[in-house]
Amino acid sequence: MxxxxxxxxxxxxxxxxxxxxxxxxxxxxxYHRLEDNLALEVTNQTSQDEFAVGQTYSMMTFNIGYGSYPSDYSFFMDGGDEVRARSKKAVEEALAIDKDLITSANPDLLLFQEVDLDGDRSQHVNQVDYFTQGLTDYSWSFAQNYDSSYLFYPVTDPIGQATSGLLTLSKINFQEATRYQLPIDTDINKFFDLDRAYSVNRYGTNSGADLVVINVHLSAYTKNASIQKAQLAKISQTMESEYAKGNYVIVGGDFNHALDDNARNDLTWMKAFPVDQLPAGFILAAPSNVPTVRNIDQPYNPNTTLTGTIDGFILSDNIIVDTIETLSNDFASSDHHPVLMTIRLQ
Known part of the structure; x- marks a missing residue:
C-alpha cells in the first residue's frame, strides 16, 4: 500500500x-514584441487637413482602464480582490460613461490609453471599434501596446490574454503615424508589466511646421529604475529631434510618475517625474484642481483612497497652454480621470 x-x-x-x-x-x-519604428494605418475622415497658428484647440488624455474599473472595483495587482471586468455589460456601461464625458468636452485631439482590441480581462469587448464607430467626427490611429500570452495568474482566477494599445483621435486629418518600442524589463517581469510603446502622430499646420503629437503609457509595475529612465530618454530623443526641425511637439498620456508634489517612492507608478531631465525647450503641464488617478487597492472612498496626478502633457515652448484641468466623475468608469487642456500654436 x-x-x-x-x-x-x-x-x-x-x-x-x-x-x-x-x-x-x-x-x-x-512571447514576442512588435518591431520598432512601425508605420501605423491611419483613418482620415474629416474635412480639415491642418492646424492653424493662433487658434485655440482643446486636447484630452484619458486612460480608460479598458472599461473595467468602476468606482467600487479593487484590482489584485494593487492589493485588491478582483481580476477581470465583472461582465460584458459592465464594460459597455463604463465605455458609455467615457463617451459621454468625451462628447461633452468635445476635444479637438484625444489620446486614449489602455484600449483593448480584445481581452479576457475586458470580456472581449472591442473598444477600438466602440470609440471609432461612435466618434465619427474624428480621424484616428491605433498603436498596439501589447499582445500578451495567456497569463494563468492568479491561478484561481486568471487574468488571461489581452491585446491592447493607444488610440489617438483628431478632428484634423493625420499626415502619418508611427509606433515606437519602449525599453522594458527583459526578465520574468516582462510577462506582467507587458510590452510598452508610444505612437507619434503627425499633422500639418498653416505655418509649414508639423504638429507632432505623442501618445504614451509608461510602465507601471517595474521596480527597475533604469527601465523607467530609459523609457523617458527614448521619448526625449524623439521630442528633441522634432523640436530641432522647428516642429510643435506635444507628449500626452499616462506617465506613471507623479506630476505634482505628491510622489510616493513606495509605489512604482507614483515616483516623482524627473522634470529636471526634460529636454531644453519643453515644459510639463499637469492639472492641479482634481487628482487624475486613484489607487485601486480598495473601492473608491474620497476620504481614504490614495489619489494622485500622473496624467498630463509635455509641450514644446512654441505652444501656449491656456487652461488645463481634470474632468472628475469620481472615477465612475476608470481608475483615471480625463485631463482636458486648451492650447495655441505660436
Missing part, C-alpha cells in the same frame, strides 16, 4: 511539474 501511495504521489508530482514546465515553455515561446 505504501508503495502505491508513493507511486501515485510521484505520478501526480510529475504531472504537476510537466504542466508547469509546459506552461512556462509556452510563455517563452509565445
Amino acid at each position: 505504501l508503495k502505491k501511495i508513493i507511486k501515485w504521489s510521484l505520478s501526480i508530482l510529475a504531472l504537476i511539474l510537466l504542466t508547469v514546465g509546459s506552461y512556462v515553455a509556452y510563455l517563452f515561446l509565445d
